[in-house]
Amino acid sequence: MAKRDYYEVLGVSRNASEADLKKAFRRLAMKYHPDRNSGDADTEAKFKEAKLAYDVLSDPKKRSAYDQFGHAGVDAGAGGFGGPGGDGGAFSDIFGDVFGDIFGGRSGARRTQRGVDLRYDLSLSLEDAVNGKEVKFRIPVQVDCQFCGGTGAKPGTKPKTCTTCGGSGQVRMQQGFFSIQQTCPTCRGTGSVIEDACGHCRGRGRIQEEKTLSVRVPPGVDTGDRIRLAGEGERGEYGGPPGDLYVQIQVKSHPIFTREDSHLHCEVPIGFVTAALGGELEVPTLDGKVMLKIPAGTQTGKMFRVRGKGVKPVRGGVIGDLICRVTVETPVNLTERQKELLREFEASMKEGGSRHSPQSHSWLDSVKSFIDKIGL
Known part of the structure; x- marks a missing residue:
């Protein structure tokens, strides 16, 4: 089934700001989160769809790729450059914001996350x-x-301990009988704030x-x-x-060869005379040339196998073969003299009856028998 447009999933316009994206996802997450809809596969699927849309659009690099190339720019099976999947840091942040006051938040400051x-x-x-x-x-x-050594603060300054949470990254709130711990809204769980951001990385x-x-x-x-x-x-x-x-x-794709597992295949056109009388034909391989012997009376579709001229599998095994399929080429652009010779040749063929073209005569006999059988 085709994927829906990520902007449509979140219900926002294509020029939506970061705040608009976050607000839209918060709304959908509150509605479809599995912890609020236990056992409902449909709402779980909608939650995953919204999470994936937010994960892409909240990341400037992924959003740019998506705007240019659509799903092909961010999907793992499509030819684009990006991560093949995973929840990502953006979802972890907003998950804490949305559900921290419902499920008790997260203990301690932000945990390290694998890239x-x-x-x-x-x-x-x-x-x-x-x-x-x-x-x-x-x-x-x-x-x-x-310039800032990765701190995000302007050179010569450094991040300061968050006064809201005292550097823990968490704050505790009292709601009725319950004491709830959630991510600090000031420092967003880092435990520190940047008062003067680095101009080169913009505080990132x-x-x-x-x-x-x-x-x-x-x-x-x-x-x-x-x-x-x-x-x-x-x-x-x-x-x-x-x-x-x-x-x-x-x-x-290759102009001559096609690959099938460890074997290589190629189409080899041969002339009418070579097919009738036999001969030798030079055939290319990936490491040189070989001579292919064509027996007299060769028909279109005949396969010739050249041993050991295929591919050695990457995981080990026997080297494959080169398989050549012959195609008999019908002469074109004939001169009058050549046409005359072919007519003489055809007349001499008829004198030999079915001896020279057994397949044609066998097919004609089958057609005659069929027509007689149905009474046409």
Whole structure:
């Protein structure tokens, strides 16, 4: 089933502000959260849909990709650059805001969060996929701001302890008989506030840069295979470990060969005379050329197998074969003399009866028998 537009899911316009997005998600989360609708699969699905929409649109990088390319720009199976999934820090923050006063909040300050896994789509030629290759590529990454050292405060200053919560990141509120602990609304659980933000990172403590990575593509990979680069994903929040980067392989189409598991296939056109009299034909492979022997009387569709000229599977096993399918090419653009010769040839063929074209005569006999049977 096609995914709904994320702006439609949240019920906001495409130019909605961050505050509008947060307000819209708070409303939907209060309505559809599973803890309020126990056992209701429909509301649980709506809650997950709203959470995913907010996770994408509240992240400037993901929102930009979504605005440009739609779901293909942020989905893991689509060719875009981004995290393949997970709840993400944005949801953790707003979850605390929405449900802290209902379910007792979270104990202690914000916990460290592992960084999001990222994906990079790597397009390879068939030759590089079969033989393997060292590939270098560049990706955008979040790094600590060098001007503020990652604090988010203007150089020469530092964050100050939050006076509302005393640096704990949590405040306690009394509601009737209940004492409820929830995230501090002033510092949002960090325990500190920035009075004068760094002008380079705008108080975020992180900036985006490009990083060059190198990956060794092993021989035999195919479309759908992926290579994991541990620790090369998005940086974790609040001191958490980074995620991983998954390099997704996509093999380009080839003008001659198609691949099926460990075998390669190709179509080989041959002339009418070669098909009738037999001969030898030079056929390309990924590591050179081979001579293919064509026996006399070869028909279209005949398969020839060249052993060991396919692909060695990436996970081990026997090297596949090259399978050549012959197509007999009918002559075109004939001269009058050539046409005359073919008519003479056809006349001589008829003198031999079914001996020279048994398939045609067998088919004609079957047609005659069928017509006689139904009385036409």
